[in-house]
Amino acid sequence: MITAALEEREHYLNASYGLKSWLLTKDHKRIALLYLGTITLFFALGGLFATMIRIELLTPQPDLVSSETYNKLFTMHGVIMVFLFLVPSIPATLGNFFLPIMIGAKDLAFPKLNLLSWYLLVAGGLCTLGAMFAGGVDTGWTFYTPYSSTYSNTYVIATALGIFIAGFSSILTGLNFIVTVHRMRAPGMTWFRLPLFVWSNYATSLIMVLGTPVLAVTILLVGCERLFHIGIFDPALGGDPVLFQHMFWFYSHPAVYIMVLPGMGVVSELVATFSRKRVFGYGFVAFSSVAIAVLGFLVWGHHLFVSGQSVYAGMVFSFLSYFVAVPSAIKVFNWTATLYKGSISYDTPMLYAFGFIGLFTMGGLTGLFLAALGIDVHVTDTYFVVAHFHYIMVGGTLMAYLGGMHYWWPKMTGRMYPEGWAKLSALVVFLGFNLTFFPQFVLGYLGMPRRYHVYPPEFQVLHVMSTAGASVLAVGYLMPLVYFLWSLRYGKLAPANPWGATGLEWQTSSPPPTHNFEEPPVVTHEAYDFAALLEEAQVG
Amino acid sequence: MSEHIDSIKTYTLIFLALLALTFITSTVAYIDLGPLNIVVALVIAVTKMLLVALFFMHVRYSTKLTKIVVAGGLLWLAILLLLTMADFVSRGWLAGT
Numbered sequence A: 001m002i003t004a005a006l007e008e009r010e011h012y013l014n015a016s017y018g019l020k021s022w023l024l025t026k027d028h029k030r031i032a033l034l035y036l037g038t039i040t041l042f043f044a045l046g047g048l049f050a051t052m053i054r055i056e057l058l059t060p061q062p063d064l065v066s067s068e069t070y071n072k073l074f075t076m077h078g079v080i081m082v083f084l085f086l087v088p089s090i091p092a093t094l095g096n097f098f099l100p101i102m103i104g105a106k107d108l109a110f111p112k113l114n115l116l117s118w119y120l121l122v123a124g125g126l127c128t129l130g131a132m133f134a135g136g137v138d139t140g141w142t143f144y145t146p147y148s149s150t151y152s153n154t155y156v157i158a159t160a161l162g163i164f165i166a167g168f169s170s171i172l173t174g175l176n177f178i179v180t181v182h183r184m185r186a187p188g189m190t191w192f193r194l195p196l197f198v199w200s201n202y203a204t205s206l207i208m209v210l211g212t213p214v215l216a217v218t219i220l221l222v223g224c225e226r227l228f229h230i231g232i233f234d235p236a237l238g239g240d241p242v243l244f245q246h247m248f249w250f251y252s253h254p255a256v257y258i259m260v261l262p263g264m265g266v267v268s269e270l271v272a273t274f275s276r277k278r279v280f281g282y283g284f285v286a287f288s289s290v291a292i293a294v295l296g297f298l299v300w301g302h303h304l305f306v307s308g309q310s311v312y313a314g315m316v317f318s319f320l321s322y323f324v325a326v327p328s329a330i331k332v333f334n335w336t337a338t339l340y341k342g343s344i345s346y347d348t349p350m351l352y353a354f355g356f357i358g359l360f361t362m363g364g365l366t367g368l369f370l371a372a373l374g375i376d377v378h379v380t381d382t383y384f385v386v387a388h389f390h391y392i393m394v395g396g397t398l399m400a401y402l403g404g405m406h407y408w409w410p411k412m413t414g415r416m417y418p419e420g421w422a423k424l425s426a427l428v429v430f431l432g433f434n435l436t437f438f439p440q441f442v443l444g445y446l447g448m449p450r451r452y453h454v455y456p457p458e459f460q461v462l463h464v465m466s467t468a469g470a471s472v473l474a475v476g477y478l479m480p481l482v483y484f485l486w487s488l489r490y491g492k493l494a495p496a497n498p499w500g501a502t503g504l505e506w507q508t509s510s511p512p513p514t515h516n517f518e519e520p521p522v523v524t525h526e527a528y529d530f531a532a533l534l535e536e537a538q539v540g
Numbered sequence B: 001m002s003e004h005i006d007s008i009k010t011y012t013l014i015f016l017a018l019l020a021l022t023f024i025t026s027t028v029a030y031i032d033l034g035p036l037n038i039v040v041a042l043v044i045a046v047t048k049m050l051l052v053a054l055f056f057m058h059v060r061y062s063t064k065l066t067k068i069v070v071a072g073g074l075l076w077l078a079i080l081l082l083l084t085m086a087d088f089v090s091r092g093w094l095a096g097t
């Protein structure tokens, strides 16, 4: 994959060869690529399950799969996409690769721990896939008790064990990022000169470290109840089923921010670079990441409004849920304000960033509907909820992930992708996404429940639209896969700074040397200082 | 950030204190103190936790940042317990209406 032209200069890709040099690497950049390959496979698998769900939903009758199989399909789709793709997606690939470079460090603080965290994700993934091949699991990705702990006769323990192991991967990544940002910043790289991508990954890491252990404990307790009949969640054994939901969502609501905060960091970088402007209200955007990380822990009860939670607690959680909208809105308004009077260029990463801002806003605002006690009763467990969280996780996180991949691909591989095809992919993804998920808002509002594959015939038109959109979306996701792989051999060689961006990652060569910089960088100005970049270019 | 190492005497004393507290816990379990049962058990547990964290885990001699991390962990545990109990305690409030 590396041609003679690149061979002249040593960089992290040609520094050593062979399987061992990858599987035992301590280079954060190589580990990022290991993660990239792994989560791409998981994404494909999760996508395959989504495809089968959408095909089944083409008609009101069950025709492709039985009810039991359908339950397993949406469970495996959710489990794989959430725990094995979205949670590691941006932090473990783009974060792993660029967080150290952006702060001017040679590597993460704990390179071996970084490698271990990849192995843990693989081990957790294999465990979950093993459960899938053995017969699957049908509880939904939320594993609600007492069904999961007492009644389901599918492979609950094996799947949950996989998630348990993968969780430690995420804890170690978070720990690594936190220590790296505290201890490894280059001379002159003060906290308020950090790129916003670093701030958002720092905030994400806080959630990973504070939240994931609670998920691990919850899984262990489900295991104790299922295997040893210790009464924790099952009322028949003296337990409290709502306790499970409290503990599960204590992690899983903040986990939404584990998924979307890194995406917000990517978008901050993209908006600054392609507007040629410092992000408006840098301090507010930086602190809103930390505010989201903290406030995100106070709202989990909005998943329990109709679960037997007390009305008083419901009111408290509803009230707190509105608060978390404030820092998210601060970000959206500040990105928009950054565009104002900016010198905007419409390169592919920026198209994805625009997609993110629009779709995340819709996902966020429909989240406010769901946080309202009254409306939530009407739309609980309907396709309205499904549409809402896909706008956040797919319209938000996945758009940002693809935007970031296009932005940093030249740096990671030293190759440019074909810009025309890439722009087309951004458009196809945006259109396909909306066609898939907008009808689901309508479906849900009209009363279509989630997790059913048989439905009244009057819902069929909207379901057909959604399935049609999903096939467009699939094409949109396959395109980058093809042209990224194509570019590895045939793409134009990438210059060090193809976008005229300001971050430290653009001051080293593409692809970077093993130790990231030829000489340790010294930072003399704040982030997104395009004037200083211009001056240096003129002097140089 | 100088490495502080406690004397063997201190470690032994802490170890004996932990053993004593464990002994008290199991003894008190046989005496019915009414509503104080849980209070006593938790006070002993927290004392033991503090002894382990402060001495065995060296938090007492660590940097401010380490102390903040420990306090943060406890605060987050408090959030989990407090808001969950806000539900549990208030479930009967509307029962009379």
Ligand SMILES: [Cu+2]
Pocket: A252, A253, A256, A299, A300, A302, A303
């Ligand atoms: Cu939530």
